[in-house]
Amino acid sequence: MYIGEIPxxxxxxxxxxxxxxxxxxxxFARAPKNPVDEKMMRDFYKKYRYGSGVLxxxxxxxxxxxxFHLHEQSNLHVFSIIDKKPYAWTEVKIILAxxxxxxxxxxxxxxxxxxxxxxxGYRQWVGxxxxxxxxxxxxxxxxxxxxxxxxxxxxxxxxxxxxxxxxTVHITYTDxxxxxxxxxxxxxxxxxxVVARKDETxxxxxxxxxxxxxxxxxxxxxxxxxQTEHRQPNMRR
Numbered sequence: 001m002y003i004g005e006i007p008x009x010x011x012x013x014x015x016x017x018x019x020x021x022x023x024x025x026x027x028f029a030r031a032p033k034n035p036v037d038e039k040m041m042r043d044f045y046k047k048y049r050y051g052s053g054v055l056x057x058x059x060x061x062x063x064x065x066x067x068f069h070l071h072e073q074s075n076l077h078v079f080s081i082i083d084k085k086p087y088a089w090t091e092v093k094i095i096l097a098x099x100x101x102x103x104x105x106x107x108x109x110x111x112x113x114x115x116x117x118x119x120x121g122y123r124q125w126v127g128x129x130x131x132x133x134x135x136x137x138x139x140x141x142x143x144x145x146x147x148x149x150x151x152x153x154x155x156x157x158x159x160x161x162x163x164x165x166x167x168t169v170h171i172t173y174t175d176x177x178x179x180x181x182x183x184x185x186x187x188x189x190x191x192x193x194v195v196a197r198k199d200e201t202x203x204x205x206x207x208x209x210x211x212x213x214x215x216x217x218x219x220x221x222x223x224x225x226x227q228t229e230h231r232q233p234n235m236r237r
Contacts (some may be wrong), residue, residue, distance in 0.1 A: 001087050003109040004052035006080050010054050011150040011215035012107070013079040013122050017066065023227060025066065026150050026220035027056040030079070030104060037099045040105065048093060051107035052181035058096060058103045063226055065103055078107055079116075080214075081151055089117045122146040123154070124223045130155065130173030130189075134163055136192040145173050151222045152211040153193055153197040162206035163195045167193065169210060177225040187222050 002041045007014065008031035016023045032038045032055060038192060040054060043122045052088040070076055077087045126145040146154035153171060163169050171191045173180035176184040200206050212219075 001054040001082065001113050003054050003078070003089055003107060003111070003113070006054045006082065007127055009215070010080050011220060012054070014068070014107075015077040015122070015123070015231065016070070016074060017077075018071070018074040023180065024223075025227065026057055026122070026223050027059060027105060028215065028220065030055045030057060030218055033100065038147075040097070040099060043109065044095070044097065044106055048095075048108060050093065051110050053106050053108035055099070056105040056107055057099075058105050059224055065096055067072045072203065078109070079122075085088075085115045089113045111207050122223070122225050123149050126173075126175065128173050129174055130171055132157065132163075133170040133172075135168060140170075143171070145171070146207065148219055148223070150212075150213050150215045150217075150223070152196065152209060153191060155210065157206045157208060159204060161200060162200070162208060165198060166193050169193055169195060171210070175224065179225065180228075185200070187218070189219075189222075191216070191219075 006029045008029055008079050010029045012027050014025045014027065014089050028033045032041060044058055045051060045053060045125055060066070065205050068076060076092055076094070089109045089111050091111045092107060094105050097104055101223070122152055128145045130143050130145040132143045143155070144156040146156050148154070150185040156170060171193060172189060172190050174186060176186050179185050191212065195209045195214050197209040198206055
């Protein structure tokens with residue numbers, strides 16, 4: 001699959017690693033809005049000698065867009081989940097480009113990526129208390145939110161009774177993330193998901209992996225803020 005075949009609205013994960021540092025940022029694919037944008041994309045391909053590319057939402061930090069001007073020791077990988085299958089591109093270039101006064105990433109690659117066995121999406125550790133409601137079950141039960149990605153969420157349920165695989169659940173939790181200006185931003189999540197897997201190897205405790213029906217953009221913004229909350233990445237415009 002070429003990178004230009006990523007469908008509009010798909011979650012895209014950009015991984016940057018440098019020596020002992022690693023940053024994973026979430027963004028979303030956007031289709032060009034008109035023929036002028038498509039022509040601009042083709043001009044960029046010609047300039048940088050790439051045959052395929054995809055537009056994605058640019059990520060802001062400290063009032064500037066995060067850029068990807070990397071040194072020789074840095075590695076840049078791009079991942080996307082297409083039809084529930086993860087694909088990876090390791091030979092990519094990402095530039096900031098303005099289309100009709102809107103700034104996007106243009107992610108380019110000549111690589112024909114194949115399906116990879118990588119886990120579906122970067123998982124951000126959470127470790128917060130939350131609530132779980134099962135279908136028509138009255139009330140809710142306390143759980144721990146283990147981790148989250150744009151495609152799903154992991155939770156820990158105490159006791160012997162846990163949701164069945166394939167069952168729809170409703171998960172809520174709140175988290176505050178520190179913004180670049182030093183002020184907290186509160187995220188109140190109310191998420192609907194389907195149980196995809198269960199780990200019952202720990203006595204009286206079940207770890208459950210749930211999948212969202214489509215990539216969640218608010219979760220993507222939350223993950224980006226959690227990732228950069230205590231970091232100063234060497235990636236600036």
